[in-house]
Amino acid sequence: MVTAVAAEADSVAAGLTSLGGPAPADVPLPGGFTLRRLAGAPPAPSAAGAAPGSPEPPPDGTYSVVDVLVAGVGPAAAAVGAATALAHGAYDLVVSAGIAGGFPAHAPLGAVVVSDEIVAADLGAQTQDGYLTVEELGFGRSAHPCPAGLTARIARALADGGQHHLVAPVLTVSTVTGTAARAAELAALHPRAAAEAMEGFGAAEAAAAHGVPVVEIRAVSNAVGPRDRAAWRIGQAMDSLRHTFQLLSRTVFVEAK
Template identity: 35%
Template sequence: MAKPTDQTDVLLVAATDIELCGHVGFVCGVGPVEAAAATARELALRPPRVVLHVGIAGARGITPGGLVVGGEAVYCDISAEVPVVERVEPDGDLLASVRAAIPEALVLPIGTSASVGGSARDAHRDLRVEAMEGFAVLRACASAGIPAIEVRAISNELSEGDRSRWRIGRALEAISDALPRLLAAVAE
C-alpha cells in the first residue's frame, strides 16, 4: 500500500514506480524525452507548489547507497551550435532545506543523458553523477514556474556495464530512508 505524503502541494516524481519507494507520487517515465513530456503534462493538469524528483543514478567514485542532491541539472546529450538551455539550478530555498534534512548527502551537478553508463560527450566528462531524467523534470518545472529539486541515490559506478554488479536495492533503500525527511523538508 502506498504511503500518502500528507503534503498535497508537493509532487514527488520518479522515473519508475519502484523509485517512489511506496510513496504516492508521479511516474514520469524513463529517459529525458518521456520525463519532459510527462512532467510538463502533469504540471499543466495539476500544478503543485513544489516538485521533489528522486531516483537512482550512476556515479564515479561514490559508494552505492550514497545520496546526492543536485546542485544543478546538466543536459549532456546536446551538441547544438546555437545557444540552448543545458543547465537548470534548483530553487535555492529548496536546496537549503534539503541539505539540512540530509546533511550526509553530497551536493553535486547531476548530468542527464539518454545513455546508460554515462555521457559520451567530452564536455561533460567532469560530471561525477549521471541519471536519465533530472534535467528534463527540472526544466519542465522551471518552464512552469514551479520550484524543484533532484535527489539521487547511487546504484553503480558509471563505467560498470555489468548490471548484475549494480546495487539497485541499496540505492532504493537509501531513497526510502531519506524520503520522510525530504518530504518534510520540501513541504515547509
C-alpha cells in the same frame, strides 16, 4: 515527485507515508498517467498546491499534498509526464527522484546526490574539436540551476538524519554510460558532476515552462562506467531513496517557504 519506474515511485512514496493524513489516493491524468497522492500535516506550500481531485482539506488547512508520478524512462517521457501533471495542478516544486549511476570520485554506492544543477550532458554536437553544448552552438540551454536555499534545506535534513549525501550537478543522458572512456569524457566535461540519470533535465524543462522550481534527488546504485550488473546495489539505493524521503517528509516537505 517525478520518477521513471514504479519501483522508484514505491520507495519515494514509502518514505513520504510519514506525512500522515488520509490514505494515498490515485488520481488519473490524461495520457494514461496516474498520480499517487499523499496528504499530511502541517501545510507545505513548497511541496504542492491544490489540484483537481485533491482530497478536501480540513477547515484549519492542516493538509499538505505531495503527488508521486511514474512518467517513464528518459528525458522526453519525464518532460511529458511532468508537464501533464503541471498543466492539471498548481504545484510549488518539482522533484525528479530515483536511482542513478554515481561518479566514483564523488558518490559511492548508496550515497544520495542532491542536485545544485541539472545538466543535459549529451544535448549538443560532437565535432572534430570535441563536444559543444547547445549554448556554444548558439541556441537552447543544457542546464537548469536549482534554488540554493532549497538544496541547503534538503542537505541539512539529510545530514541531521545521518544519510550520506552530497550536493552536486546531476547529469541527464539519453544513453547510459557503459564504458570507461565515456565515463572519463563526462568527468572531464563536468568535473563536479556526481551522478548520471535519464530524466532530470526533462522534468526541469517542464518545471521551467510552468515557472516552478526543480531539484533532482538520486540514490546511487552503481558506478558510472563499464556495465557490471553484479556490482549494482539497487536494493541499497532504493533503501537510501526511501530513507531520504522519510527524512524530507518530516522537515523540508512540511515547512513553509
